[in-house]
Amino acid sequence: MNTIYRQAIPEDTPACLDLRGRTRENAFSVDALEALGITLESWQAGIADGSLPGYVAQVDDELVGYCFGARDTGEIAVLALLPAHEGQGIGKALLALMVDEFKRLGFQRLFLGCSPDPAVRSHGFYRRLGWKPTGEFDAAGDEVLEYHL
Template identity: 45%
Template sequence: MNISYRKATSADMDRCLDVRGMTRDNAFTREDLIAIGVPPGSWDEPIDQGVYVGYVALVEGEIIAFCYGDTETGEILVLAVMDGYESRGIGTALLTKTSSALFDYGHKELWLAASATPVVRAHGYYRAIGWHPTGKLDDNGDEILTLNARMK
């Protein structure tokens, strides 16, 4: 399988919304996203203006995974890999590319919110690749993890 990567554009968001609903863990359908205030088109302007930066992974020209970060806050907003494509290094490659872009914007530390529940794969995944728990929880009960520029 040939996997390619490229910088994401706002034109990718429609497919990214589909992919977000096809993940094995923590899937959000279009309807779920709309219900939490993320309707189609809501990310177009921040992407086009460079506030959100991200990368997509493609197989045979089709997006199968993506990652976006916020250039203003240093937050990794989302990392999603379609069911069936996990454990191939795709998520890590996308996260690395997006993190590097955010560090290039001058951030010394990045952050993300991930499940605080050890049985959820994301809990161990981010820790295994160098993200550090802060002990703080967001309003959804997810734990805030950080990555320092020197640790990457």
């Protein structure tokens, strides 16, 4: 199984939307994303204008994961992976690509929202990679973690 990592393009958006609803934890359907203001058009526009840079992982021409960030704030907006591809280092590699992207953009501090529940996989995942709790919570009730470059 050969994993290919590349910068996201607007044409990846339909597969990204589909994948987001098929993750093991924190899945969002297309309708749920739309209720949050995230649509096919807004996601494609963000990729196209550079405000939402991201990377995708493909295995045998199937998109299996992605990571996107907000260029203007240094927030890791989303990291998503199909369950069949968990535990293979793909999520870690995608996150590293985004961290490097933000480093090139001049950021010294990145942040993201993560479940405060230790039973949720992302809770330990980010902490093992050096992300630290800030003591703050976002509007969705997620714990804000930060990473210093």
